[in-house]
Amino acid sequence: MFENEPRRPADPDREIQRLDAILRAAGDAIITADADGVIHDFNPAAEAMFGYTADQMVGTKLNHLMPEPHATHHDEYLRHYEETGEAKVIGIGRELEAVRADGSRFPIELNVTDTGLRDPRLFIGVVRDISERRQREAERLHFYANFDALTGLPNRDHALELLDESIRQCPTQHRVALMEVRLRSFRHIGPTYGQRTAEQILRQVANRLRDLFRDEVSVRARLEGSRFLIGLEYEPDPPLEERLQAVMDRLSEPYKADGQEFRLRPRMGVAECGPGVTCAADLLRQSEIALARVADSADIPYAFADPETDQALRRRLNLETDLHRAVGEGEFFLDYQPQFQLSDGRMTGVEALLRWNHPERGVVSPAEFIPLLEDTGLIIEVGRWILDTAAAQAKAWNAAGLPRLRMAVNLSPLQVRGGGLLQEVMQTLARTRLPEEQLELEITESLLIEDLAGTRRILETLQGMGIRLALDDFGSGFSALSYLHAFPFHTLKVDRTFIHAIGQSDRSEGLLRSIIEMGQNLRMEVVAEGIETEGQAAYLRAHGCELGQGFGLARPGPPEAVPPLLTN
Incomplete structure (x- = not known):
């Protein structure tokens, strides 16, 4: 209705x-x-x-x-x-x-x-x-820009801002220190027990840091992973070491997460505000260097920043940068260390030695830059250049009518493990037309320890090509007779420490005589490295060492220094 x-x-x-x-x-x-x-x-x-x-x-x-x-x-x-x-x-x-x-x-x-x-x-x-x-949005943005979302502690950038302010306002009778902390073995927690367990531990670390130094001006922050920062303005009495120990003790206590108990030993790098430190970033950099010295130590809990170590690291980083440029700019060159028959002084070969002519520093010590070539992986490219250059030089001496000299070239473990060595050697020999028997490749004992089976296959292939193989620096590492039996070496190069011990240590002389005799029994040529005196050369001759090299016989030199030695 x-x-x-x-x-x-x-x-x-x-x-x-x-x-x-x-x-x-x-x-x-x-x-x-x-x-x-x-x-x-x-x-x-x-x-x-x-x-x-x-x-x-x-x-x-x-x-x-x-x-x-x-x-x-x-x-x-x-x-x-x-x-x-x-x-x-x-x-x-x-x-x-x-x-x-x-x-x-x-x-x-x-x-x-x-x-x-x-x-x-x-x-x-x-x-x-x-x-x-x-306002809420601004506060949220401020939080995420300045604080760690997991722990609520300031992040790296905000912590440095707070610490800079503390440095500027620090009274003259006070000091400022920065402690960077890392928990050993924490990186295994996540993959083993899960991310939730790892995050619970990190929150506990943050809470423990909040409880420390409540009565002193301090900054606590999380940098990344298990790396935390403590910035502290303090009076000299009590000494800083007492505060450091308080941090170590508190962070060493067991952590409980998801029904598990964990003990994670903290390690700490400490930097104090002093001459040359103008901002918190300087302190952080120094504390990172100090932490690197003890990060993997089993018994040293913390270390203070050391200006000398800082300078050494700066020098290393600068060299690393320069090395990348040097590869492209052709700043490397080779010197050749002559090898002699000790019985009659006849020159039988040379060892190619890498040198670096830095445009500002001049010739840099190989002890400084060769480890950097290894660390950066540049040794693979540079090693290829060494092999090509040395083989071409040996072939040039052949063409000049000089007696055929054996050319020894050192191989880096990275070159051997890289997988391209055999092809590089074959290409070098084909390009330079150097007879295979004139090339000798030297490797160190450390390579044998790292990859026994893989290295043996490569060395046996090189031997089958007619290339000579030498074991370098024998006696300097984990020497084992099994290496000499398992690998096809033609030459045994005795480490210089045994040569320097001649006339100094009866025990070392006994070992040296045993190495020479062992090499002879295995039908290997024995080369003594680092001969510096006629007395050392005479001792080696008397005990049957066939070959030698060192400053006492002839210094390394450029290619043009070799021909006169063949006629002298």
Whole structure:
């Protein structure tokens, strides 16, 4: 019966009252305005938000509530809508600035809707004050920019800012120290027990650090992984060492996570603010160097920064950078160390020795740069160049009519393990046309220990090609007779320490005689390295050592220094 009942016409006055009640009760600021931006309604929430009364605002322009350029932009958006019907702002919430009666500015979210009414044309604007939301967003951004999300401690950059401030404001009678801590074996926790367990431990570390030095000016931070930082402003009494021990004791206590107990020994690098330290970054760099000295130590818990170590590391890093340039700039060259028959002084061969002519420092000691070539992997490229250059030089001496000299070239373990050595040797011999038997490749005992089976296959292939093989620095490492039996060596090079012990140690002389005799019994040539005196040479001759090299016989030199030695 209700479906057929005619609908009663709305009472206009009653509708106006109802809409007015809605506007007044609304929690959001609601403003109505016509197409010219003139305000028609300004509800109580708008009065509270902007600080104006409705009587003050009705009849004024809406852009009165907006600072520039927002006011101009808003007028342009409405004009564009009126002309084209394209809704750049209509029905779309947007964030902008508003201005209160006292002139203060604050962020708002404004959503304008076209009512569809005519005479007058009306738009409704719903306004929300988003100051609190913006504040929460700013605080969240500040936290993630300056703090570690897992532990809540300052991150690296923020910690350095705080420590810089501490250094600037530190009283003259106080000192500032930075401690960088790392937990040994922590890296195994995640893969073994899971990430959740690792994170629980890190939170416990952070909480323990918070409990330390509460009565002193301090900064605690997490750098990465299990690396934490403590910046401390302290008085000299009690000494810093007592505070360091407090940190070590607290962090050495057991950690419990997911029903497991863990003991992770902390290691620490310590740097104190002193001459040459102008900022926290300097302290952190020094503490990192100190930590590197004890990070894997079993019994040394912490170390202080050492200026000499710092300088050595700087020098090393600079050299490493320069080495990359040297490879491309052709700064390397070879000297040749002559080898002689000790019985008659006849020159039988040379050993190619790598040298580096640095454009600023001159010739750099091989002891400085060859380990860096190994560490950076550049030794593979440089080793290939050494092999090519040495073989080409030996072939040039052949072409000049000189007696055929054996060319010994040292191989890096990286070259042997790299997989391309056999092909490189074959290409070098094909390119230079050097007879295979003139090339001798030297390897050290350490390579035999690292990869016994793989190295044997490579060396047996080289022997099958007719290339001679030498075991270098015999006696300097983990010498084992099994190596001499298992590998196809032609030459045994006795480490220089045995040669220097001649006339100094009966025990070392006994070992030297045994090595010479062993080499003879195995039908290997024995070369004594590092001969410096005629007395050493005479002793070696007397006990049957066939070959020798060293400064006492002839110093290493350029290619042009070799021919005169063959005629002398």
